Amino acid sequence: MPTLNWIGKEAVVNHHREVPYHLLRCDEKLSVGDPGSGNLLVQGDNLLALKALLPYYAGQVKCIYIDPPYNTGNENWVYNDNVNSPEIRKWLGQVVGGEAEDLSRHDKWLCMMYPRLALLREFLTQDGVMLVSLDETELANLRLILDEIFGKSSFIGSFVWNTRNTDNRVKTYLSPDHEHIVAYGRSKGVSILGRRIDxxxxxxxxxxxxxxxxxxxxxxxxxxxxxxxxxxxxxxxxxxxxxxxxxxxxxxxxxxxxxxxxxxxxxxxxxxxxxxxxxxxxxxxxxTQERMPASSFWTEFRAISGAKEVGDIVGERVFAFPKPLSVIQKVIDHCAPPGSIVLDSFAGTGTTAHAVLAQNKLDGGKRRFILVEMDEGIAPGVTAHRIRKIIEGYNDAPSLGGGFRFCNLSHPIFDENGQINAEVRFADLAAHVFFTETGEPVPKRPSGKQPSPLLGVCNGTAVYLLFNGILGDKRPGGGNVLTSRILDDLPAHDGPKVIYGEGCRLGAARLKRAGITFKQVPYEIKVS
Ligand SMILES: C[S@@+](CC[C@H](N)C(=O)[O-])C[C@H]1O[C@@H](n2cnc3c(N)ncnc32)[C@H](O)[C@@H]1O
Incomplete structure (x- = not known):
């Protein structure tokens, strides 16, 4: 299979594994409506934000839609990833410019996209679909790196939609009037729902x-x-x-x-x-079946201005090229069944959240959204503002209901010496430990239930965590050390157990009899 090479590739192909896990902290003031609705808006760079979200949502997302910078030379995006390579460190913090003055523009874009796409794939369910909006600038490059990350046979197809009804000739006599939405399945054989019959x-x-x-x-x-x-x-x-x-x-x-x-x-x-x-x-x-095969050619959006739609909601034209709501709603209808989670890590004005809520209203679905937006001004001032308005109702538009939590990225879970950051709570470390031990998100505790040292069971093995005095601080190390008494008090599991704790006072024979593998905190926790 042909592969693509570019400056910095070697340094970024595994970069997503090295990105440190950060804490996510909820901002109550910017959150809206029902906090249990399961919707989330995270402000931060999506490389860090996706890594922080992974322990909670790995393998859970049915539909990812992203609309990254197209790299047209007019967008002023900045390459800022902390990649340890002399070749690409000199790019840090520089605005990526136009074709003539910036010969490494496409290398930078590929370095930026590759680790994000690799991380995004880990969020998808086995039958999940990822869709990426682009124009022709990076289309060929995107297809090649998606072939590499997802597998060539996971390519589902490319939707082409008619973006304008006015002449768009800029530098040549060709007027580009369309954009692409490229779709890949998590693996080979994944299909999309298709369009509904009328x-x-x-x-x-x-x-x-x-x-x-x-x-x-x-x-x-x-x-x-x-x-x-x-x-x-x-x-x-x-x-x-x-x-x-x-x-x-x-x-x-x-x-x-x-x-x-x-x-x-x-x-x-x-x-x-x-x-x-x-x-x-x-x-x-x-x-007749409810769905027909989807057409790849979408002509019906040519006269719709996403910028006007957003302006009507937030009161001014605040964003250059948001997608029309109906385009993203069509994506959601085709690819996200009513109970699924939808992820957009280049959220902009939050069109994806709007489309999820609008589609739920239309078909009674209970889809949830996770959005990430990096810009400190846009995330609270435009994305959160727009979603608040559509949840509460604006002008003559009725409330779409629901709510969302607004989160910020906080400290890394581990400091530079590998010690657990003082800010880390039991639930934070529990999610991290369970995920790095099993590759799966920690099972949710029913609301109102006290946290338990038994985090969950995966493939018959129970995972326990003794941390922050989860069992009460009258015991050695505040209940963080595995002793005979603590073992007796742990919730029972009939099968193998992995127990994470600060120390262990049990001998090897006792551990073996009880089917326990003990792992010492923090040294035996995977940090990235
Ligand atoms: C093309 S816009 C998305 C527009 C969106 N689809 C809409 O309809 O409003 C891309 C957005 O991604 C954001 N962005 C760019 N790089 C990012 C990153 N590394 N992490 C998170 N957001 C990023 C930009 O700030 C911008 O708001």
Missing amino acids: RSDFKNPDNDPRGPYVTDPLTGKATAAERPNLHAYSMEQPGTSNVWKPDPAKGWITDEAGYKALLAENRIWWPPNPTTGKPRKKRFLTE
Whole structure:
């Protein structure tokens, strides 16, 4: 398989593994509505934010939609990742400029995108789908790195949508009037839901007791030489003299026996004007699947301005090119079933959150969103502001309900000496330990339940954490040391156990008898 090379590639292909885990802290003042709605907006660089979110959401997200900088040369984005490579350290903090003055512009974009895409894939469910908006500037590069990260056979397709109805000739006589949304599955064989059938297309002009129907052609695709039995009869409308001979180049879709069966079941629709129309087959709504294969070509959005939509909500034109709500709502409808989690790590004005809430309102779904936006001004001032307005209702638009938590990135979980940061609470370390031990998110405790040293069970092995005096501080080390008494007090598990704690006073034989692997905090916790 062909692969792409660029300056800095070697330094970034595994960079997502080295990114330190940070704490996430909720800002109550910027959070809105029901805090238990499961929706989240994180302000921070998405490389750090995604790593911080991973212990909670790995393998849980059905649909990722991102709209990263297109690298057009006009966006003023900055390459800022803390990658330890002399070759690319000199890029840090510099605004990525236009084609002529910045020869490494595409290398920087690829270095920025690669670790983020690698991290994003880890969030997807086995049947999850990732969609990336882009124009032609980096399209070819994106496809090659997605082939590398997701596997070439995970490519589902590319939606092309018509972005404008005015002339967009800038430097040449070609007016680029479309953008792409590239879709990859988590792995090979993942498909998307497709588009919904339009129920209003189904009618019942002859009051058929089977209900509304549409009609499909009865004309076939084979010549008389190829399929003589599909040309061997004419269709005759009962009670009339109307007769239709088979088209010599196409024949019918069924042989005479099949035609007679359709006739007996009153499944043939006869055209009101026999000279212009042809008989067709009834397909009833009750027999039709809810979804059809999605078309890759979207023409209906050409006259919609995302900037105007956002301006109408937040009161001014605050953002250059937000996506039209209906484009992202179509993505959600095609790729995120009603109970799923949707992630957007380049959130901008929060169109994805708006689309999730609007689609839930439309079909009664309970989708949740996770958004990440880096810009300190945009995240609270535009993204959170817009989502608040749509949750609470604005102008004549009714409230879409729900709520979200606004979070900031806080300290790293481990300091530079590998010690646990003083800010870290039991729940923070629990999520980290369970995830790095099992690769899965820590199971949620029912709300109102006290935290437990038994974090959860994965593949038959129970994972325990003794930290921050979880069992009360009358015991040695505040209950952080595994002693005989503490072992007796731990919630039981009939099977192997991994216990993380500050120390262990039990001998090797006792640990073996009890099926315990002991791991010392912090030294045996994986830090990245
Ligand atoms: C093209 S805009 C997204 C617009 C969005 N789809 C909408 O409809 O409003 C890209 C956004 O990603 C943000 N961004 C760029 N780099 C980022 C990063 N490393 N982490 C998080 N956000 C980032 C930018 O601040 C910008 O708001």
